[in-house]
Amino acid sequence: MINVSSVSLPPETEELVLEVLRSGMIAQGPRVAELEEAFAAVCGVPHAVAVNNGTTALVAALQALDLRPGDEVVTTPFSFVATLNAILEAGATVRFADVLDDFTIDPAAVGALVGERTRAIIPVHLYGLPADMAALEALALPAGVALVEDAAQAVGARFGGRPVGSFGLGCFSLYATKNVTSGEGGMVTTADDGLADRLRLLRNQGMRRRYAYEIPGHNYRMTDLQAAVALPQMARLKEINDRRAGNARELTAGLEGIAGLVLPAEVEGRSHVWHQYTVRVTPDARLTRDELAARLAEAGVGTGVYYPRLMHDYPCYQGHPLIRADGGTPRAASLVHEVLSLPVHPALSDADLRRVTEAVRSLLGED
Known part of the structure; x- marks a missing residue:
């Protein structure tokens, strides 16, 4: 795995x-x-x-x-x-x-x-x-x-x-x-x-x-x-973050062009340190986010959902007097159903990165 x-x-x-x-x-x-x-x-x-x-x-x-x-x-x-x-x-x-x-x-x-x-x-x-x-x-x-x-x-x-x-x-x-x-x-x-x-x-x-x-x-x-x-x-902080950034570039190169898969972007003027490499699995994808995660696990690729619900949507926060959620956050509410984090950590080998991208592409890519 x-x-x-x-x-x-x-x-x-x-x-x-x-x-x-x-x-x-x-x-x-x-x-x-x-x-x-x-x-x-x-x-x-x-x-x-x-x-x-x-x-x-x-x-x-x-x-x-x-x-x-x-x-x-x-x-x-x-x-x-x-x-x-x-x-x-x-x-x-x-x-x-x-x-x-x-x-x-x-x-x-x-x-x-x-x-x-x-x-x-x-x-x-x-x-x-x-x-x-x-x-x-x-x-x-x-x-x-x-x-x-x-x-x-x-x-x-x-x-x-x-x-x-x-x-x-x-x-x-x-x-x-x-x-x-x-x-x-x-x-x-x-x-x-x-x-x-x-x-x-x-x-x-x-x-x-x-x-x-x-x-x-x-x-x-x-x-x-x-x-x-x-x-x-x-x-070794620069080395750690540079390795994560290099792994992120490899993932992006291997996953570009897949229908329904939105890749994380680097924003001009902001340096990303890639604690997570988080994609979005949209309704246009061949599989749902959860189906993709399950199939990747079968293929030996671990994933993570960060985060599956908005913070205040858990029952323990419902009706809390100090929480005001009256403004509405529709984009955030949509993202919780789409986000999936793929391995990007520094311990990954080139072979590991190929396995990740090939597994995702085989499950979501064109026939």
């Missing part, structure tokens, strides 16, 4: 983890500080604050903004549910804007929702493609609205030559399948000294030093063990 994701760690990872174990300093320490420095450099900002996972990164970023009851946050409904959960945990009201054909949030739809109660906009750089940050900045800055980038899938991506994570508060995930992983972990990046200070207090029970509490906080800390896993990958 060619899996849709694969975890492959550099050989020096083991020794770095063993160094941490031998040091006796396994909680947050010098390796976390090194990882923060590496992230800040990649994002082109002075501050990176490590936390224990990507969801926490979003929660902490919103808490640092000191949201109040009645404050609204505009985001996309087409993403992993952590984006929604973080807003609810911060106590804000969620407003959903529709997405574009490239899967990222539609700035025009965001603009229709921004009002006097709007405190933040959360674009999601889905599958590794940055959202249109220029258009979103043009909406947010004049209105005094914060930008909180959900960059969980997009470490190393850029918009207009500027790194994601530098447009406001950047929130990253280091989950096992991400382009850079620590198993579990997260990072918040910012150029704002005050927000960085507040984030560091929030992650450490509100303490600047032991038992000196300044604000109510939490334990959001990352361990040096997690940082030791991620550090060698940060040194």
Whole structure:
């Protein structure tokens, strides 16, 4: 089976983890500080604050903004549910804007929702493609609205030559399948000294030093063990993302021209880091999306559906008082029935890529 994701760690990872174990300093320490420095450099900002996972990164970023009851946050409904959960945990009201054909949030739809109660906009750089940050900045800055980038899938991506994570508060995930992983972990990046200070207090029970509490906080800390896993990958980030981009080009070359199969596009001015290679299987295709996924599995090709439903369409969110889904998101509602992610990870061989494209073409291509 060619899996849709694969975890492959550099050989020096083991020794770095063993160094941490031998040091006796396994909680947050010098390796976390090194990882923060590496992230800040990649994002082109002075501050990176490590936390224990990507969801926490979003929660902490919103808490640092000191949201109040009645404050609204505009985001996309087409993403992993952590984006929604973080807003609810911060106590804000969620407003959903529709997405574009490239899967990222539609700035025009965001603009229709921004009002006097709007405190933040959360674009999601889905599958590794940055959202249109220029258009979103043009909406947010004049209105005094914060930008909180959900960059969980997009470490190393850029918009207009500027790194994601530098447009406001950047929130990253280091989950096992991400382009850079620590198993579990997260990072918040910012150029704002005050927000960085507040984030560091929030992650450490509100303490600047032991038992000196300044604000109510939490334990959001990352361990040096997690940082030791991620550090060698940060040194190879360009190589990792270049390999994914090369694999994406091979997939596109092998899949072009198939009826009913819409391939992911690279958008001018935005560097895609290909956390996922996500196609759309439209009604014009020979098979439905789910039929194609099942037949590919029989052929030994793994796939993934990211995401099968809009976040707020699950029963546990129905009628939630902090969710306002009154605007309608028809494009996002259509995409959940069409999206299918194919293997694009760096561990794929040339033979693997040929197997993937040949399998898809044999199932959907012309007789």
